[in-house]
Amino acid sequence: MNEFLVLVPTTQKLVGITDIIEENKGVLPVVCVTNELKSLPISNEYKNFVQNPTGIVENFTNISSYRIDVTDEINTGNSWQLSFAIAHLLHHKNSLIFSKSKKNLGDAKNIIWSTGRLNKNLDLIDVNHITSKLEISLPYLREAIQNKVNINICVSPNNYNEAFLFLKKHGLLKYVKFIKLDNLNNLSKFINIDLIPKINHYKKHNLTKLLKTFFISLISVCFIFSGFQIISHIKNYNEMIGKDNFLIEINKDRNSTNFFKSFAAFLFSYIQNFERLSKSDFLKVNFISNFSYNEDRKSKCNFLKKDNKFSLQSHCNYFIEMTNVSGRKLYLWIYKKNKSVLGDLPLEKSILAPGEKLILENENEKINRLILVFSDKSNNKIEGKLNNIRLYEKNVKIENQFERFTNLGFGFKVYDFSKNIHITELK
Amino acid sequence: MSQNIEKFQKTNEFKLIFESKNLTKVFYSFLKTNSKFFIPKAVAASSEMTVREFDGGKLTINKSNKNNGTIYINIILNETMDKSIKKLYVGNEDVFESLDLLEFIDNQTQVMIKQTNRIYKLIIDPNVEIFIR
Numbered sequence: 390m391n392e393f394l395v396l397v398p399t400t401q402k403l404v405g406i407t408d409i410i411e412e413n414k415g416v417l418p419v420v421c422v423t424n425e426l427k428s429l430p431i432s433n434e435y436k437n438f439v440q441n442p443t444g445i446v447e448n449f450t451n452i453s454s455y456r457i458d459v460t461d462e463i464n465t466g467n468s469w470q471l472s473f474a475i476a477h478l479l480h481h482k483n484s485l486i487f488s489k490s491k492k493n494l495g496d497a498k499n500i501i502w503s504t505g506r507l508n509k510n511l512d513l514i515d516v517n518h519i520t521s522k523l524e525i526s527l528p529y530l531r532e533a534i535q536n537k538v539n540i541n542i543c544v545s546p547n548n549y550n551e552a553f554l555f556l557k558k559h560g561l562l563k564y565v566k567f568i569k570l571d572n573l574n575n576l577s578k579f580i581n582i583d584l585i586p587k588i589n590h591y592k593k594h595n596l597t598k599l600l601k602t603f604f605i606s607l608i609s610v611c612f613i614f615s616g617f618q619i620i621s622h623i624k625n626y627n628e629m630i631g632k633d634n635f636l637i638e639i640n641k642d643r644n645s646t647n648f649f650k651s652f653a654a655f656l657f658s659y660i661q662n663f664e665r666l667s668k669s670d671f672l673k674v675n676f677i678s679n680f681s682y683n684e685d686r687k688s689k690c691n692f693l694k695k696d697n698k699f700s701l702q703s704h705c706n707y708f709i710e711m712t713n714v715s716g717r718k719l720y721l722w723i724y725k726k727n728k729s730v731l732g733d734l735p736l737e738k739s740i741l742a743p744g745e746k747l748i749l750e751n752e753n754e755k756i757n758r759l760i761l762v763f764s765d766k767s768n769n770k771i772e773g774k775l776n777n778i779r780l781y782e783k784n785v786k787i788e789n790q791f792e793r794f795t796n797l798g799f800g801f802k803v804y805d806f807s808k809n810i811h812i813t814e815l816k
Numbered sequence: 817m818s819q820n821i822e823k824f825q826k827t828n829e830f831k832l833i834f835e836s837k838n839l840t841k842v843f844y845s846f847l848k849t850n851s852k853f854f855i856p857k858a859v860a861a862s863s864e865m866t867v868r869e870f871d872g873g874k875l876t877i878n879k880s881n882k883n884n885g886t887i888y889i890n891i892i893l894n895e896t897m898d899k900s901i902k903k904l905y906v907g908n909e910d911v912f913e914s915l916d917l918l919e920f921i922d923n924q925t926q927v928m929i930k931q932t933n934r935i936y937k938l939i940i941d942p943n944v945e946i947f948i949r
Contacts, residue, residue, distance in 0.1 A: 415888075416890065
């Protein structure tokens, strides 16, 4: 693997990097002259250059603190950024050769002489004093050429011409690889080393972001499409409610293999059930016992209510009071199932004005089941459905019939009567 | 006295103070009231403390991975101070050391010392009081 010595040119000295140490998290990144205890003035800039969110080095290496030792002081400016970034990347790849001392910047087959500032996108920004930095470096470069060292000189596109003129003037152009670098990502192809695991991570990060956006968009489009499909089906059901084949259609759709149809039918039934529950408040049903008193004039025929069950002593009589509390005209169908197998009780139909009451007696406890179906709209089909219960009671599940009432937009209340006058309200 | 502590030479002035137990007591009590931050003696299970939390911030001590005996002393303050903070004093009876602090940037400063420095042995000792002013 190629190994590189990285040089940091300044206007005063050509500086080498003598050490890079990964420090613990709580330590601030520092730049020091080799082994000294004093941090150089650029240390705060270096901290911002290393650490997230401002820096770039931590992005590559996942390490948030370093101590970097250099051969000479670097006191101002930002042109060290490109060299430091390259040094960190090479160090991360174990391909960095450190300088030995101020006087002996190091022996290496490959040298990178670079100057420039970097932004967060790793674009190279031009810097000043290119000529004087090259001038200072000239003796070292000449010696390196003599020693047949591969010299890579990296500058930004805007600094290229100035450096080109200098190198041409001093006859160095044919001995060095002169790199016009617009972005640090592109350095790998010039120096034949896959520099940057973290820059791949950087790219991967962007790719992940792109994929995320794509999937979110895709899911959004699917949601919108599904939403349209489902809404259009529900709209269709709403228009079909009055039609003969509505219940057949919705039942067919619920069992359909088409997800949208099946889900829309389910959703429509669900919504209608909510509607039905709100309509169940339209009709208030009370069970009222006839007064019967003990010797001490205390009532002994009071309904006891527990959950959805009403109970009364067996010798007490009672009647059923239904009140329209909807505030509008209410159509009411009353289905009474007879206790005895023989003999039918007729289906009753009534219209209740707002606030109007209807009294129903359960003489001799003839009623076994009471179904009250009501709506603010008249619909003759409901009579057919209720008659169906009467005709096919043994074959038709009562719950299925209730679901049909719901789908058709009716409210209903069902009560079962058992011995000892226990009344159960079916929800 | 508060103005002059920074100018005290390790020699005569301190010697005079620490020769008397009463004066030593007065000196530390005075330093405590005149410091921006005070880190009292710690009740610690360990004989070496690498983190000392105090009312207003935190002091951490980290060894460098360079293995050349470099120690990083970091002070992180919870809030920005109006007045500059320049010195850290570490003291335990007649042992008293000071350290120049660098400028606080983003409420944080870092000083490097050698592990062989007397102040390192003191600063990791839970029985010493630390004054930042």
